Amino acid sequence: MTTLMGDESRVAQIDKYRVLVEPPRADLLALVDVAAQVAQVPMATINLITDTEQHQIATHGFDASVCSREDSMCALVLHAGAPVIVPDATQDPRFADNPFVTGVIGNVRFYATHQLVTPEGVVIGTLCVFDEVPRTLTDEQEQALVSLAARVVDLLELELRTRELKRSNEALAAFAGQVSHDLRNPLTAVSMSLKMMDEEIDGDEDLAFLLKRAIGGADRMQSLIDDLLKFARVGGELQRGPVDFAAVVRDALEDLAVPLSDATVMVGDLPTILGDAVQLRAVVQNLVANAAKFTRAGAPPHIEIDSSRTGERWRIVICDRGPGIPEDQRERVFLPLARIDEEVEGSGIGLSTCRRIIEAHGGRIGLADAPYGGTCAWFELPEG
Template sequence: MSLLADSDGERIARIGRYQVLDRPPRADLVALVEIAALAADVPMAAITLVTDTEQHQVAAVGFDGSVCARAGSMCDVVLAGGEPVVVADAGTDPRFRDDPSVTGALGAVRSYAGHPLVTPDGTVIGALCVFDTRARELTSGQARALAGLADRVVDLLELELRTRELTATVEDLRRAQAELERSNAALAAFAGQVSHDLRNPLTALTMALSMLAEEGADEDAGRRFLLDRARNGTHRMQLLIDDLLTVARVGD
């Protein structure tokens, strides 16, 4: 794998969306860390997410996860290269021999292996790490297991994120449905009121036109034509009002 180091802004934004910092360790992530320790046959393992200045051990086994400075940390080396880092003896490695977790100030780590956590968009957000207090090599099978588990860590983070997003979408749809039902009810009430308000004057107009037609039965053809058109218009309007009243009754 050849991944360039991601900008802090992209990484921090992605980590923020996962909502795992400053919260109790998630049980599913802790379970994966425990599997990683068993697969590598080591006493300690952790999921570390790295921001611009700190690394957050959001799940750990064999020790209490904490927040510490990013600069000079083991996981920062993984982040910088975007590739797995495997160290048989950190005490002899110039990159790690002065690290507090190696010197004894914070711990006595000797062997270390970290695999980058890479999101679907290619952002490296941290590492899945395994540690031992004795120098030792990681077998090829253990390295493959660590890589697979690192992918599963990202899968779990993404699954929880998508679940939250889907839940929010469903809630939005429910609110939209409730608003649509309210609007339909209001529209039905309005349609009913309008149809009733129009029916009475239209009925009066229809009667007046009928009376004019009867009184002017012997009048000229032009007047008869205009009256017929007016009566046809009122008839069409009556049909429209009936349709509007039907909609109001159905409430659709």
């Protein structure tokens, strides 16, 4: 019964990673190449073992295949809990009659393997290196095999989490769009009614004060709904064309003339990149607006905008001299509705919208320390 439950857990874990139904992944192929080089052997493989079969999902030095679990060498030592190193498999009673050793399937002599253990503690397979001549591993090579096995699981987990995050973001975007749409019409009616009442009031200062507060709240809610709709809509089909970032910045600065009225803004040389001009302008305007909002007490905004090129990518950087963002918060602020300073006006949607736009363009976005204190918001985009 224990074996059955173990098999069920392992099969469930393997199914989550989806590597048995998709083409060999380049990152896993690269990793088995490294394993073979480190062990100085001609062959290496990542084996995932189900209840009935062994699947070679990435190989070096030979073609991948599927065999029955009964024929698998790795299945025999799947729960060893430590590296298994066999200098000559013909001399080891566990493997001497195995078809991978006898010549029926292969002629393995040297064999070394380490288990692949998921974060939940489930052993799903092995990272295996082998040769057709007897040999052994040094202590350093053995430790490298252990480390590389852990990296296999890291890569599987990273792809799984990326897929789950994408699905979650898509669901969140759909939800945000539906809720925003449903709220927009009744809120518009409430806001219009409040404003009409405000126009009719004459002399009642207390009532006028309450109405203005209500109107302000309705306007802020309308702004939040508009932000949610933008978040739900961006990042879809892009209307690509040349985007002159110098012109984009000029337009953004003009639109933000009021919050930037006492700001110092320095703009360097900026490139022209292929992309969606409307969506990328929204990114620049949002990042510049943030730089204008987050300032040190008593200090006017100081903003520097510049670019640099690395390989086939351009990096646009917008730096301020504000209070900065703690390093452990720099990823969280890109989540929808996440905010650092509740006293600064905003919906918490802007940075998450920027990330959706930049990632839709095949780029990256992040935050870093500014040279003179404050924060540098940056994004990278491919040239074409």
